[in-house]
Amino acid sequence: NAGVMQNPRHLVRRRGQEARLRCSPMKGHSHVYWYRQLPEEGLKFMVYLQKENIIDESGMPKERFSAEFPKEGPSILRIQQVVRGDSAAYFCASSPRNQETQYFGPGTRLLVL
Amino acid sequence: DAKTTQPNSMESNEEEPVHLPCNHSTISGTDYIHWYRQLPSQGPEYVIHGLTSNVNNRMASLAIAEDRKSSTLILHRATLRDAAVYYCILRDGIQGAQKLVFGQGTRLTINP
Numbered sequence: 288n289a290g291v292m293q294n295p296r297h298l299v300r301r302r303g304q305e306a307r308l309r310c311s312p313m314k315g316h317s318h319v320y321w322y323r324q325l326p327e328e329g330l331k332f333m334v335y336l337q338k339e340n341i342i343d344e345s346g347m348p349k350e351r352f353s354a355e356f357p358k359e360g361p362s363i364l365r366i367q368q369v370v371r372g373d374s375a376a377y378f379c380a381s382s383p384r385n386q387e388t389q390y391f392g393p394g395t396r397l398l399v400l
Numbered sequence: 401d402a403k404t405t406q407p408n409s410m411e412s413n414e415e416e417p418v419h420l421p422c423n424h425s426t427i428s429g430t431d432y433i434h435w436y437r438q439l440p441s442q443g444p445e446y447v448i449h450g451l452t453s454n455v456n457n458r459m460a461s462l463a464i465a466e467d468r469k470s471s472t473l474i475l476h477r478a479t480l481r482d483a484a485v486y487y488c489i490l491r492d493g494i495q496g497a498q499k500l501v502f503g504q505g506t507r508l509t510i511n512p
Contacts, residue, residue: 320500322502330444343499380444393442
């Protein structure tokens with residue numbers, strides 16, 4: 288059973304460009320979570336999604352950030368008009384329905400020049 | 401979410417046991433105690449969780465105080481690969497799947 292997949296593993300963008308981060312959950316998992324880890328800081332929750340629904344987006348910045356988890360395909364975290372402060376590691380996690388353990392992917396490291 | 405308190409850092413020697421403490425004095429009756437760890441340049445990894453009784457798995461043991469206001473993660477025989485940041489997290493068991501709230505964790509250094 289493959290683990291949580293994230294791509295790309297590294298992403299470089301210039302200020303003002305868009306960043307798209309993809310997350311494929313483990314097989315059979317219908318819950319997806321996105322977390323951000325700024326340099327030298329702890330992980331912060333961003334958004335929690337189930338298929339086609341956003342359940343909790345209390346950690347998402349109000350502007351430029353959006354997330355989706357379509358019926359088919361991976362979950363996408365989209366950052367529009369990136370700024371240098373968006374440089375961070377973005378981790379995706381998934382869990383099976385009605386269970387508590389979250390399984391994390393290897394992360395996408397975004398660098399904004 | 402109930403708050404946990406952990407030491408910022410700890411150091412141990414290879415092949416010795418390691419006891420990582422966590423205080424959670426405001427824990428509620430339905431909060432599970434979870435431990436995750438994050439190895440350098442990797443995503444967090446689930447270690448163990450428990451409610452009231454001590455728990456063992458292939459990675460570690462979790463000792464929970466009788467009043468549940470503290471717990472200890474025990475690595476029985478540390479290896480260099482156990483060097484990581486260890487996070488103690490409380491999660492409400494009734495509400496089920498929900499976000500994890502990470503603190504600063506304990507950075508564990510293992511000396512060869």
